[in-house]
Amino acid sequence: xxxxxGLSKAFGGLQAVDACSFSVGKGRVTGLIGPNxxxxxxxxxxxxxxxxxDDGKVVLxxxxxxxxxxxxxxxxxxxxxxxxxxxxxxxxxxxxxMVVPPAQVGENLIKSWLRWSxxxxxxxxxxxxxxxxxxxxxxxxxxxxxxxxxxxxxxKLLELGRTMMxxxxxxxxxxxxxxxxxxxxxxxxxxIQRLNEERGYTFCIIEHDMDxxxxxxxxxxxxxxxxxxxxxxxxxIRANREVQEAYLGGGMSGRMGHHHDVxxxxxxxxAATLTPREAGA
Ligand SMILES: Nc1ncnc2c1ncn2[C@@H]1O[C@H](COP(=O)(O)OP(=O)(O)O)[C@@H](O)[C@H]1O
Ligand SMILES: [Mg+2]
Numbered sequence: 001x002x003x004x005x006g007l008s009k010a011f012g013g014l015q016a017v018d019a020c021s022f023s024v025g026k027g028r029v030t031g032l033i034g035p036n037x038x039x040x041x042x043x044x045x046x047x048x049x050x051x052x053x054d055d056g057k058v059v060l061x062x063x064x065x066x067x068x069x070x071x072x073x074x075x076x077x078x079x080x081x082x083x084x085x086x087x088x089x090x091x092x093x094x095x096x097x098m099v100v101p102p103a104q105v106g107e108n109l110i111k112s113w114l115r116w117s118x119x120x121x122x123x124x125x126x127x128x129x130x131x132x133x134x135x136x137x138x139x140x141x142x143x144x145x146x147x148x149x150x151x152x153x154x155x156k157l158l159e160l161g162r163t164m165m166x167x168x169x170x171x172x173x174x175x176x177x178x179x180x181x182x183x184x185x186x187x188x189x190x191x192i193q194r195l196n197e198e199r200g201y202t203f204c205i206i207e208h209d210m211d212x213x214x215x216x217x218x219x220x221x222x223x224x225x226x227x228x229x230x231x232x233x234x235x236x237i238r239a240n241r242e243v244q245e246a247y248l249g250g251g252m253s254g255r256m257g258h259h260h261d262v263x264x265x266x267x268x269x270x271a272a273t274l275t276p277r278e279a280g281a
Pocket of ligand 2: 041
């Protein structure tokens with residue numbers, strides 16, 4: 001589905017992504033993990049067309065799409081989750097879904113907008129789709145709520161819903177679990193799984209919550225210092241020495257550990273949420 005080949009990006013003297021290569025297989029949920037500062041978000045930004053790579057290639061469904069802008073990739077079915085823009089927080093959940101532009105607006109639709117009956121048909125289609133998305137995500141009860149009043153987890157579900165409005169082929173999610181409570185995390189995981197299994201969505205997910213990663217992702221790709229250091233099923237990744245060392249080196253000891261080490265894991269998790277600047281580095 002997506003081939004990432006030798007992708008690189010430097011910020012000043014800092015090599016954020018360094019000849020990174022891996023594939024996102026069609027119909028799979030690929031996990032992307034690694035210590036803070038590994039270059040995961042920068043990689044996503046390049047793949048989704050929000051940042052131009054210095055070097056390397058991105059191939060989508062056999063087509064070289066390197067450096068194409070985000071809106072062009074969007075029309076090719078590749079989307080990053082839509083953050084809910086600030087101005088939309090004063091719109092309801094339903095309105096937030098209504099205003100997502102259709103990905104497949106071709107000339108035909110634009111021409112047909114001149115014809116009232118077609119406009120009307122399109123409006124009815126969008127309204128149906130909105131109700132279907134609300135139902136799929138079990139957020140019907142929130143339809144008339146202002147987006148700004150939603151909890152962190154509810155916002156993530158709405159973001160996923162906005163993505164669904166475009167019938168994407170491949171969805172990139174950057175830390176969907178961050179700031180989401182346990183109950184909603186379960187709901188979010190279930191929605192991702194069902195979109196993958198029932199509708200054939202391909203996902204690539206950056207996530208720090210290892211439980212979520214083991215539950216959803218196969219394979220898992222591990223990045224450290226801008227490059228891929230391991231790739232495979234989560235079971236093998238956990239046992240991989242180089243991966244463990246990368247996390248230790250990043251001050252994230254315990255992050256890959258097991259449940260009995262909860263206090264250590266929490267301390268490490270906290271440390272991991274600090275940016276180098278915040279940590280005084
Ligand atoms: N716009 C930017 N300008 C300068 N440095 C950046 C920028 N974006 C990211 N970085 C740096 O690039 C490195 C990789 O960051 P990032 O891709 O956000 O890592 P991750 O998502 O894996 O935590 C970090 O050292 C970060 O500070
Ligand atoms: Mg990041």
